[in-house]
Amino acid sequence: MGTGVLTAEAPPFPRRGGVLHCGAHSLEGLAEQHKTPLYVYNGNRIVERLHTLEETFADRRGDVPGSTFISAATTRTSTPSPFQHPSPDPLVAYSVKANPNLAILRLLARAGAGADIVSGGELYRALRAGIPAHRIVFAGVGKSRDEMRYAIEAGIMSFHVESAQELEVLGALAAEMGAVAPVAVRVNPDVRSPTHEFTRTGHATAKFGVSPREAHDMYRRVAAHPALRAVGVDVHIGSQIRDPAPFLRALDVVLAVADRARRELGVELGYVDLGGGFGISDGAGDALDVHALGRQVATRLRGRGLTLIIEPGRFLVGDAGVLITQVLYVKKSDKKTFVVTDAGMTELIRPSHYGGVHSVTPVRENGQDPVELVDIVGPVCEQGDFLARDRPLPLPRPGALLCVHQAGAYGFTMASNYNSRPRPAEVLVHGDHVTLARRRERFDDLIRGEPHA
Numbered sequence: 001m002g003t004g005v006l007t008a009e010a011p012p013f014p015r016r017g018g019v020l021h022c023g024a025h026s027l028e029g030l031a032e033q034h035k036t037p038l039y040v041y042n043g044n045r046i047v048e049r050l051h052t053l054e055e056t057f058a059d060r061r062g063d064v065p066g067s068t069f070i071s072a073a074t075t076r077t078s079t080p081s082p083f084q085h086p087s088p089d090p091l092v093a094y095s096v097k098a099n100p101n102l103a104i105l106r107l108l109a110r111a112g113a114g115a116d117i118v119s120g121g122e123l124y125r126a127l128r129a130g131i132p133a134h135r136i137v138f139a140g141v142g143k144s145r146d147e148m149r150y151a152i153e154a155g156i157m158s159f160h161v162e163s164a165q166e167l168e169v170l171g172a173l174a175a176e177m178g179a180v181a182p183v184a185v186r187v188n189p190d191v192r193s194p195t196h197e198f199t200r201t202g203h204a205t206a207k208f209g210v211s212p213r214e215a216h217d218m219y220r221r222v223a224a225h226p227a228l229r230a231v232g233v234d235v236h237i238g239s240q241i242r243d244p245a246p247f248l249r250a251l252d253v254v255l256a257v258a259d260r261a262r263r264e265l266g267v268e269l270g271y272v273d274l275g276g277g278f279g280i281s282d283g284a285g286d287a288l289d290v291h292a293l294g295r296q297v298a299t300r301l302r303g304r305g306l307t308l309i310i311e312p313g314r315f316l317v318g319d320a321g322v323l324i325t326q327v328l329y330v331k332k333s334d335k336k337t338f339v340v341t342d343a344g345m346t347e348l349i350r351p352s353h354y355g356g357v358h359s360v361t362p363v364r365e366n367g368q369d370p371v372e373l374v375d376i377v378g379p380v381c382e383q384g385d386f387l388a389r390d391r392p393l394p395l396p397r398p399g400a401l402l403c404v405h406q407a408g409a410y411g412f413t414m415a416s417n418y419n420s421r422p423r424p425a426e427v428l429v430h431g432d433h434v435t436l437a438r439r440r441e442r443f444d445d446l447i448r449g450e451p452h453a
């Protein structure tokens, strides 16, 4: 288990002899072997972070086991889920969207994580990686009937239902299949989270979740439906949030929903899911104090007989991944210096899509290059194609390697083939081992699936 002390964490990519490393491997060596652009992930960091959260959010003083239980989707004849009783240990359901590479999912599966998914494709990946279905929760405002059917057949832990119509479709489908679908309503708590407007999901005008009043109504319908079972309540207020306060406000709202459902409908929920969104330290600010948050969450849940689920994505994999890119040219105009690299928005879209900030450093530091304010831009034919703007950087020479930090979450997973650029390779370093987690695409990958190829 990890120390649980975030501040004591070793840097995931330390500099030794002037060169960045991942474990025993220099990033220069990995780039030479696998070429650039290249994603490198530190598996030890990912597992440490998982254990940090498990410890941080555990209520070590124990809880009062209630009469409720959490069940997976069951056909009427199947055996019940082994994950049944309210537990003082949280379930960390890794948010697969952050980085769905199978090598990472397998690592997390072996370390005991569950999964938070938002599509049939993510369910397929999670199951392929060995994450047990009864530890998988399924969110998203637009689940199709086919996706719901697949998830019911797989026996997932719960559907996080985001509208009354979705509930209706799920109930009808489960009845048709002779199954009982487990449900947690995703509540929109109407809290403002201090993060980019595109990554904020907990305010009343966001498309996610339903109001507490509507959630109550939905629990009433679930209670009356023979093919639905209420098992929990869910909230997720956004991503890269560094302040504990909005999480606690959201938790208070969903606990009130759970209390009302018990009081007025006799519905006993088994879990509360607080979602993900735990902010990490990037080039622009500090990390969320997860210990402060964990303590307060545990205090609020004590004695309630509710298991806690959290859905971290970025917190587990964000700073455990880097993108290595090679400098192609340094281009100076009267007003700007551009460092043109072989990676851009096709490899990492966060900076141009929602102002994502990543620190960028030379892979090899010599302490001699003069520091200049530069734009680090990619080769894609878009003015919005950049990795960083107005950044002080030791002015590199063509051929030098740069390391884009905090790129493990929402990096490769959002990569595209725009400009017909093959997507990069991914490698996972875990202990002494380096695994090719995804090979670099070739030109023939670009036309696969096109009948005229």
Ligand SMILES: Cc1ncc(COP(=O)(O)O)c(C=O)c1O
Binding pocket: 095, 097, 098, 116, 139, 236, 238, 239, 240, 275, 276, 277, 278, 311, 312, 313, 314, 315, 409
């Ligand atoms: C429902 C849900 N849970 C969890 C997450 C994970 O967020 P993060 O990677 O910021 O922890 C997301 C991200 O968008 C989400 O939509």
